[in-house]
Amino acid sequence: MSVKEKLKRVLIEDLNLEDVEPEEITDDMALFGEGLGLDSLDAVELVIIVQKHFGVEIKDMVESRPIFESINTLAAYIEANLS
Amino acid sequence: MSENKVDTSSAVEQRWTSRSLGSFWQHQSFYLLIRCGGQQAAYLLLYCVVFYYTLLPSIRRKCSYYLSRRFHHAGWWQRFWNSYQMNLALGKVLVDRALVGILGAERIEVKFHGKQELMDLIAEGNGVILVNAHIGCWQVAASVLDFVETPINLLMQREEGDIDRHHFEHSGSECPYRIIDPRGHLGGVLEMLEVLKRGEVLSVMGDRMLGHDKNGVDVNFMGGTVTFPFSAYKLASATGAPIVALLSYKVGRNSYAIKISRMIKVPGNLGRGKEKFIPYVQEYATILENFCDEHPFQFFNFFDMWQNESVD
Numbered sequence: 001m002s003v004k005e006k007l008k009r010v011l012i013e014d015l016n017l018e019d020v021e022p023e024e025i026t027d028d029m030a031l032f033g034e035g036l037g038l039d040s041l042d043a044v045e046l047v048i049i050v051q052k053h054f055g056v057e058i059k060d061m062v063e064s065r066p067i068f069e070s071i072n073t074l075a076a077y078i079e080a081n082l083s
Numbered sequence: 084m085s086e087n088k089v090d091t092s093s094a095v096e097q098r099w100t101s102r103s104l105g106s107f108w109q110h111q112s113f114y115l116l117i118r119c120g121g122q123q124a125a126y127l128l129l130y131c132v133v134f135y136y137t138l139l140p141s142i143r144r145k146c147s148y149y150l151s152r153r154f155h156h157a158g159w160w161q162r163f164w165n166s167y168q169m170n171l172a173l174g175k176v177l178v179d180r181a182l183v184g185i186l187g188a189e190r191i192e193v194k195f196h197g198k199q200e201l202m203d204l205i206a207e208g209n210g211v212i213l214v215n216a217h218i219g220c221w222q223v224a225a226s227v228l229d230f231v232e233t234p235i236n237l238l239m240q241r242e243e244g245d246i247d248r249h250h251f252e253h254s255g256s257e258c259p260y261r262i263i264d265p266r267g268h269l270g271g272v273l274e275m276l277e278v279l280k281r282g283e284v285l286s287v288m289g290d291r292m293l294g295h296d297k298n299g300v301d302v303n304f305m306g307g308t309v310t311f312p313f314s315a316y317k318l319a320s321a322t323g324a325p326i327v328a329l330l331s332y333k334v335g336r337n338s339y340a341i342k343i344s345r346m347i348k349v350p351g352n353l354g355r356g357k358e359k360f361i362p363y364v365q366e367y368a369t370i371l372e373n374f375c376d377e378h379p380f381q382f383f384n385f386f387d388m389w390q391n392e393s394v395d
Contacts, residue, residue: 015355032269040270041298041314044321045355047276061273061280068269 003054003082004075010053011036015045027072035070043068050074056081113178117185122178122337129174137167145385146170152305152389153379165380172380176220176333183223190337193227197343201327204346205233210279210324212315213343214289216371217383219331221286223339225260236261236278238271238287260286265293272314279322287315289328289367290384300361302368305375307389311368313360319349326363328370332378344370 001009008022015038029035032042046068050056056078058064067077109132116124136142146166150157154165182190204211215221228235237260261278263271263285270293278285292299292312299310319326328344347366353359375382 039297040272041317042355043269043272044276044317048321048352061277065268065273068273 002075003078004071006053007071007075007078010049011046014049014052015042025071027075028070030070031068031074046074050078054078054082114181114185117178117182121186122182122190125178125182126175129171129178133167133170133174137163137170142166142170148387148389149305149375149382149384152307153375153382168380169382172333173383176223176381176383179333179339180220180222188227191223192335192338193223194334194338194340195227195342196340197327198230201231201343204325204327205231205282205284207325208282210282210322211284212279212319212324212326213284213286213329214315214326214347214367215286215329216288216290216374218371218374218378219333219381220339221329221331223331227341229259231284233283234261234278234281235259235284235286236263236275238263238265238275238285238293240265240293270298270314272318275314275318276322279318279324285315285318285324286329287312289315289364290371290388298357300357300364302361302365304368304388305372309368309388310390311364313357313364316347316349316360316363317353319347319363320351320353320360323351326367328367330370330374332374332381 004027005022008025011017011025012020012022017036020036025036031046032038032040038046047058047061050058058067058077064077067073113125113128116128143163143166146169147162150162150165150169154161157165179191201211225235239262263274263278265271267274275285275287289311292310298312298314298317300313301308301310303309304311315326318324326347326349328347329341330344331339331341334340347363349360349363
């Protein structure tokens with residue numbers, strides 16, 4: 001399973017996104033606001049999910065802002081930091 | 084004089100504004116009096132200004148949202164007097180805040196109850212969340228937090244065009260705290276998470292919803308339902324940072340006190356649902372209600388927190 005596929009699956013499970021299937025989440029869909037519809041506090045959950053399921057720690061939150069834009073950007077960060 | 088009047092243009096998202104009620108020249112008059120005659124001179128003008136404002140029905144109405152719940156059976160004169168007391172308490176706090184900035188922090192004595200407990204919490208290295216409220220004067224109180232070597236970060240929203248000055252602005256010095264703007268990217272959540280991961284202190288207001296923040300839960304407060312933010316509790320759950328309420332209050336003409344509450348223990352990994360955080364926000368609301376019992380005129384929320392519920 002690719003990082004993107006796993007990411008979509010764990011987002012749905014851990015964030016309890018009801019009535020959303022992995023294939024409905026496009027790679028360039030915005031995670032916050034319009035798009036997937038996450039709110040600001042879900043960013044906390046995203047940080048935890050990335051660490052819990054991929055073992056990747058997001059160290060500099062402020063510098064890492066762009067990675068929270070979409071599945072594409074988040075998956076790219078995870079792939080670049082997988083040990 | 085500063086107050087928190089209802090902003091009808093965006094009442095759905097935010098029912099208050101912290102913009103000052105007084106004009107630029109009214110503020111300058113107080114600052115000049117403080118420079119020339121100190122606290123006493125400024126207080127003399129304050130008594131007159133507050134009396135004038137209390138005569139205005141619109142001002143008394145803004146006091147009444149809280150006062151009618153705190154003093155259920157007050158008659159007309161008592162309500163007028165209570166409004167005067169509440170406005171005067173706020174005015175004194177604002178004068179004292181300017182006094183600290185203009186003439187120096189040594190003009191006000193501040194006693195800190197729980198200093199060692201706070202130091203112990205910081206030493207644990209998980210960061211500490213201080214939940215503040217619009218009570219007493221956190222800025223005067225914070226002027227004695229210089230013993231805390233760990234950086235202090237404030238989640239603070241400043242109104243556009245607000246002419247009211249913070250204490251450090253009077254002396255032209257740099258802000259002693261790092262300000263996190265809730266109108267920033269993702270409501271400043273990533274910055275808040277970052278400072279807690281670094282083991283720093285994060286101070287947030289626990290009694291008002293900021294801007295377009297929808298992260299609030301309904302809790303019981305003074306016999307009604309209010310919406311308080313739960314972001315701090317979510318961050319505590321995610322990071323393991325302890326939460327304590329920071330309570331500041333004026334105890335004498337030149338003296339304030341700060342105390343920290345018992346720790347609010349938020350379990351780890353509570354997850355996404357807002358309802359899971361209600362017990363901890365309720366714990367804070369109860370702490371705040373107890374504060375209002377002890378210091379009835381030092382609660383400075385001049386808007387309808389109870390969303391038009393009738394008083395029982």
